[in-house]
Amino acid sequence: MLLKQCPKYYIREDTSQILSLICSPSCKVFFNHDPIKIIRARGQYMYSEKDEQYLDCINNVAHVGHSHPEVVSAGTKQMELLNTNSRFLHDNLVHYAQRLQATLPEKLSVCYFVNSGSEANDLALRLAWQHTGHKDIITLDNAYHGHVSSLIDISPYKFHQLGQTEQSQHVHVAPSPDIYRGKFREDHPDPATAYADEVRDIIEKAHAKGHKIAAFIAESLQSCGGQVIPPVGYFQKVAHHVRNVGGVFIADEVQVGFGRVGSHFWAFQLQGDDFVPDIVTMGKPIGNGHPMSCVVTTREVAESFMSSGMEYFNTFGGNPVSCAIGMAVLDVIEKEDLQGNALRVGKYLMELLEKLKEKHPLIGDTRGCGLFVGVDLVKDRLKRTPATAEAQDVIYRLKDQKILLSADGPHRNVLKFKPPMCFSREDADLAVGKIDHILTGTHSRSNSVSNSNTNTRTNKKQRT
Numbered sequence: 001m002l003l004k005q006c007p008k009y010y011i012r013e014d015t016s017q018i019l020s021l022i023c024s025p026s027c028k029v030f031f032n033h034d035p036i037k038i039i040r041a042r043g044q045y046m047y048s049e050k051d052e053q054y055l056d057c058i059n060n061v062a063h064v065g066h067s068h069p070e071v072v073s074a075g076t077k078q079m080e081l082l083n084t085n086s087r088f089l090h091d092n093l094v095h096y097a098q099r100l101q102a103t104l105p106e107k108l109s110v111c112y113f114v115n116s117g118s119e120a121n122d123l124a125l126r127l128a129w130q131h132t133g134h135k136d137i138i139t140l141d142n143a144y145h146g147h148v149s150s151l152i153d154i155s156p157y158k159f160h161q162l163g164q165t166e167q168s169q170h171v172h173v174a175p176s177p178d179i180y181r182g183k184f185r186e187d188h189p190d191p192a193t194a195y196a197d198e199v200r201d202i203i204e205k206a207h208a209k210g211h212k213i214a215a216f217i218a219e220s221l222q223s224c225g226g227q228v229i230p231p232v233g234y235f236q237k238v239a240h241h242v243r244n245v246g247g248v249f250i251a252d253e254v255q256v257g258f259g260r261v262g263s264h265f266w267a268f269q270l271q272g273d274d275f276v277p278d279i280v281t282m283g284k285p286i287g288n289g290h291p292m293s294c295v296v297t298t299r300e301v302a303e304s305f306m307s308s309g310m311e312y313f314n315t316f317g318g319n320p321v322s323c324a325i326g327m328a329v330l331d332v333i334e335k336e337d338l339q340g341n342a343l344r345v346g347k348y349l350m351e352l353l354e355k356l357k358e359k360h361p362l363i364g365d366t367r368g369c370g371l372f373v374g375v376d377l378v379k380d381r382l383k384r385t386p387a388t389a390e391a392q393d394v395i396y397r398l399k400d401q402k403i404l405l406s407a408d409g410p411h412r413n414v415l416k417f418k419p420p421m422c423f424s425r426e427d428a429d430l431a432v433g434k435i436d437h438i439l440t441g442t443h444s445r446s447n448s449v450s451n452s453n454t455n456t457r458t459n460k461k462q463r464t
């Protein structure tokens with residue numbers, strides 16, 4: 001009935017109901033108890049059908065700001081002129097590949113244009129398999145690398161939700177290099193080596209069973225895994241172990257690339273100039289919302305891939321519209337100094353959060369680089385017990401106050417900041433101010449709950 005009427009806009013409740021009927025029930029919306037309907041967005045703000053303004057602290061896809069006019073115009077202009085596939089020569093593809101290469105170490109010189117982060121990582125695995133002739137992949141615990149079959153296999157964030165038997169025998173899970181909650185913590189004298197040695201041990205065990213390692217894959221900073229920042233030197237040491245046995249290192253920059261970390265354009269560069277991955281995958285921010293992505297690798301890996309004799313063709317990858325949009329995104333990052341903004345505002349945000357940590361025992365840890373920041377909520381600072389329900393409560397209360405934040409990590413207790421890169425100091429003040437207010441309330445709410453529990457217990461005692 002509702003579908004037949006086909007109004008211009010459904011009211012929010014109808015949209016939600018129809019969605020649950022005609023779209024896959026496995027697809028979840030944000031705040032599923034009370035979802036939001038967004039109809040337009042600009043910069044770091046999103047607007048509901050009632051024209052309520054929300055501050056977006058989570059959308060790392062709208063990298064240079066939602067609906068950026070320069071990006072929209074670049075896409076529109078190219079769409080008016082031509083859109084076709086890469087079987088025809090087009091300057092956009094050449095110019096764009098050159099622009100991307102200029103941001104990367106020299107050795108990473110060959111681009112493959114694809115359409116999503118998943119497609120990029122799937123192709124990265126194919127490159128690794130073909131180049132090494134090996135089959136096994138080492139991934140990090142809690143990692144997410146995409147939704148296609150090959151990537152669910154290497155995404156513990158997802159396959160942990162299935163039975164243990166579902167894990168592929170060619171996939172090995174190394175501990176996440178998380179120095180706050182992981183196996184080796186900030187008090188360890190050399191966590192980088194300790195975590196890398198875990199990878200070395202995995203390789204040895206795999207070899208003992210006759211398995212050979214094709215690749216180690218990791219996000220340069222784990223996002224779904226709980227905003228984890230690996231200790232400096234970890235990637236170099238892992239790369240050493242993996243390359244020693246003929247494998248390659250894949251850096252997944254799908255969430256964290258394009259200047260988000262502030263001090264560098266690519267998050268893997270945080271590890272130091274002496275570290276260069278063999279394959280880098282890009283996605284989300286690359287097209288500011290336009291579906292496009294890229295894999296960049298070395299000439300040697302690309303030549304091995306070609307030597308299989310199988311041609312690589314991708315209908316949409318590298319089309320002139322996507323390339324025009326990709327170039328506009330790079331232009332805006334540069335013109336508006338968004339990497340610099342990420343550095344400055346990210347630092348300011350971290351300072352505010354540090355002060356908040358002094359005030360609220362619920363905050364166990366704050367960590368971040370640029371505009372990639374995590375706030376780890378704990379019930380107990382010593383035991384670091386994840387405060388999952390509290391984190392959910394915080395994000396729902398923030399949403400009521402028109403701030404969009406998410407909670408992630410294996411325990412869903414880490415508040416994640418990864419806003420559009422035009423996020424300002426005022427935005428940081430606003431978001432942190434609201435969190436402060438909510439946490440103050442949480443403290444007094446839990447005090448009154450525990451007081452009333454104590455009273456109930458006392459009363460009970462008195463009665464017995």
Ligand SMILES: Cc1ncc(COP(=O)(O)O)c(C=O)c1O
Nearest residue numbers: 116117118144145146254255283
């Ligand atoms: C680190 C990482 N890699 C890959 C992907 C997959 O990207 P897409 O959803 O564009 O396929 C995601 C998506 O969330 C991601 O976070």
